[in-house]
Amino acid sequence: MRKRAPLDLTRSVITAIGVTLLAYVCLRAALTVVRGSYSATTYASQLIFGLAQGGIYALVALGYTLVYGILFMINFAHGEIFMGGTYVGYFVIDACARSGLLAQKPGLALILTAITAMATSVTMAVLLERVAYRPLRRAPRLVPLITAIGASLFYQYSFRGLFGTTVKVYPDVSLHVGRIDLISGRYSIGSLTVRPVYFVVFGMAVVLMAGLYILIQRTKLGKAMRAVAEDKDTAALMGIDVDKVIVATFALGAALAGAAGVMYALYNKQVTHTMGFIPGIKAFTAAVLGGIGNIPGAMLGGLVLGVVEATFPTLLGMDVQLKDVLAFGVLVLVLIFRPTGILGEVLSRKRA
Amino acid sequence: MATLEVLDIHSFYGSIEAVKGVSLTVEEGEIVTLIGANGAGKTTTLNTISGIIKPRQGRILLSGQDITPLPPHEIVALGICQAPEGRRIFTRLTVLENLEMGAFLRRDKDGVKRDLEHVFALFPRLAERRHQLGGTLSGGEQQMLAIGRALMARPRILLLDEPSMGLAPLLVREIFRIIREINAQGTTILLVEQNAHMALSIANRAYVLQGGRVVLSGTAQEIRHNPEVRRAYLGEVS
Numbered sequence: 325m326r327k328r329a330p331l332d333l334t335r336s337v338i339t340a341i342g343v344t345l346l347a348y349v350c351l352r353a354a355l356t357v358v359r360g361s362y363s364a365t366t367y368a369s370q371l372i373f374g375l376a377q378g379g380i381y382a383l384v385a386l387g388y389t390l391v392y393g394i395l396f397m398i399n400f401a402h403g404e405i406f407m408g409g410t411y412v413g414y415f416v417i418d419a420c421a422r423s424g425l426l427a428q429k430p431g432l433a434l435i436l437t438a439i440t441a442m443a444t445s446v447t448m449a450v451l452l453e454r455v456a457y458r459p460l461r462r463a464p465r466l467v468p469l470i471t472a473i474g475a476s477l478f479y480q481y482s483f484r485g486l487f488g489t490t491v492k493v494y495p496d497v498s499l500h501v502g503r504i505d506l507i508s509g510r511y512s513i514g515s516l517t518v519r520p521v522y523f524v525v526f527g528m529a530v531v532l533m534a535g536l537y538i539l540i541q542r543t544k545l546g547k548a549m550r551a552v553a554e555d556k557d558t559a560a561l562m563g564i565d566v567d568k569v570i571v572a573t574f575a576l577g578a579a580l581a582g583a584a585g586v587m588y589a590l591y592n593k594q595v596t597h598t599m600g601f602i603p604g605i606k607a608f609t610a611a612v613l614g615g616i617g618n619i620p621g622a623m624l625g626g627l628v629l630g631v632v633e634a635t636f637p638t639l640l641g642m643d644v645q646l647k648d649v650l651a652f653g654v655l656v657l658v659l660i661f662r663p664t665g666i667l668g669e670v671l672s673r674k675r676a
Numbered sequence: 677m678a679t680l681e682v683l684d685i686h687s688f689y690g691s692i693e694a695v696k697g698v699s700l701t702v703e704e705g706e707i708v709t710l711i712g713a714n715g716a717g718k719t720t721t722l723n724t725i726s727g728i729i730k731p732r733q734g735r736i737l738l739s740g741q742d743i744t745p746l747p748p749h750e751i752v753a754l755g756i757c758q759a760p761e762g763r764r765i766f767t768r769l770t771v772l773e774n775l776e777m778g779a780f781l782r783r784d785k786d787g788v789k790r791d792l793e794h795v796f797a798l799f800p801r802l803a804e805r806r807h808q809l810g811g812t813l814s815g816g817e818q819q820m821l822a823i824g825r826a827l828m829a830r831p832r833i834l835l836l837d838e839p840s841m842g843l844a845p846l847l848v849r850e851i852f853r854i855i856r857e858i859n860a861q862g863t864t865i866l867l868v869e870q871n872a873h874m875a876l877s878i879a880n881r882a883y884v885l886q887g888g889r890v891v892l893s894g895t896a897q898e899i900r901h902n903p904e905v906r907r908a909y910l911g912e913v914s
Binding site: 544547548550551554555557558559560561562563564565566 | 726727728747748749752753757758760764766767768769773776777780
């Protein structure tokens with residue numbers, strides 16, 4: 325028992341710090357609410373934005389978590405997969421805008437853009453797996469991690485070299501359903517300004533996540549993915565082509581990232597070769613927050629992070645510019661207090 | 677021509693040469709057993725046949741076709757399926773999903789359905805628990821699931837690695853009765869066992885492995901009466 329004392333001490337100090345932090349956050353939030361510095365509509369609009377942004381984080385986080393679930397590696401180039409899809413999507417939607425297709429048939433143009441973006445992301449991810457990760461599958465875990473960072477820079481600078489450093493801007497899209505413009509519209513309900521695009525993005529994210537969940541649970545590929553995640557050798561003994569399943573996993577995560585990229589660009593119009601970095605790290609945070617390797621965890625983590633990031637700066641009376649500090653503060657806190665995440669299992673049990 | 681021919685294979689387990697020139701044959705319809713102590717190279721031999729481990733030397737022929745360079749999933753497609761040591765069922769898949777994984781390569785939906793009923797008839801306890809997660813089964817049920825899962829591939833040759841491991845004597849007898857039944861229904865079996873007594877009681881022929889080499893082979897009858905085997909593997913004091 326004596327031997328464990330230092331560990332227990334560290335543990336209780338950490339817990340004390342955690343409780344203090346939490347109490348401080350609650351106090352500040354309560355004070356802000358009681359003082360009534362901000363109206364309910366402020367919170368409502370922040371919540372709506374947070375859910376949309378959270379949906380994007382969740383879709384990208386799924387890519388991290390799917391790959392981690394199967395290979396136990398963090399694909400740090402996943403942010404660039406997101407960037408690549410969005411970037412190439414820009415060329416399609418820009419061409420659509422120039423040709424007038426975007427004005428005449430905005431729905432078709434958006435679908436074309438999304439398909440191109442997803443195809444680009446999938447191609448980038450499959451190449452990445454084949455060239456950078458597969459040869460290293462039996463290497464120590466640090467090796468593919470370093471490779472991932474290298475691959476990330478490779479993709480960033482490839483786009484920079486090919487398309488330059490000027491910021492590309494997604495054109496405005498008007499997609500009317502009845503009298504409501506789903507993408508570019510802004511409507512006032514009382515003192516609340518509503519942008520339907522956030523509902524569209526959140527709704528799309530939910531649909532895609534539901535689709536992924538059904539694929540993982542019900543289809544033969546999904547079951548094979550779960551089998552490979554648990555035990556590659558035995559999966560191979562059952563006749564499953566493990567390499568193919570791994571490629572499919574990368575492709576699936578990338579398709580979600582490509583779709584998320586176009587959705588993101590609908591309200592965050594600027595596209596650059598570095599645009600994948602921050603959302604990538606945020607999505608990674610979301611995946612860790614939910615429990616890395618856990619699919620519902622990534623979905624939940626994404627939404628929680630989006631909402632926290634959108635509402636907490638106001639609640640805590642912080643500058644909005646500090647929202648990134650807040651997001652990464654969450655990452656650090658999760659890693660200290662609950663390394664397995666909200667829905668995560670104990671890793672040792674999972675590996676056994 | 678034998679169904680399965682293993683010709684002088686040398687295989688490494690990590691950096692250790694666990695199999696140092698094993699040759700064996702399995703004929704259609706037989707039960708052949710591979711017995712030997714822990715570390716004799718039995719599991720490595722099976723995993724080399726399944727393609728999980730590639731031999732440094734030697735060849736493996738299935739009905740005369742060289743399958744040595746093929747990846748594991750193609751070897752399964754040709755009709756060799758293994759129920760691995762330690763059962764290795766998918767704990768986070770349901771019993772039914774585990775069985776579906778065994779039939780992964782099959783396209784004949786009706787046949788798979790019939791085989792599923794067949795497996796449930798062999799192992800009624802799996803039928804009761806079909807929607808439970810594999811990880812919630814007892815050791816004996818997991819072994820039944822591992823065998824059932826391999827059967828779902830409808831293999832020509834079923835490789836069984838230590839099916840009696842960690843099971844109570846009554847269950848061991850039950851499992852061996854079912855192995856004999858599976859064989860009687862036409863599946864050729866290569867059985868790896870530490871429980872030499874049980875293995876020899878159902879096998880047609882046997883190979884004794886020691887230090888990665890075959891030290892003795894013959895009919896199960898001959899091996900059972902070999903004084904050396906009786907002393908070393910059947911626990912008889914001479």
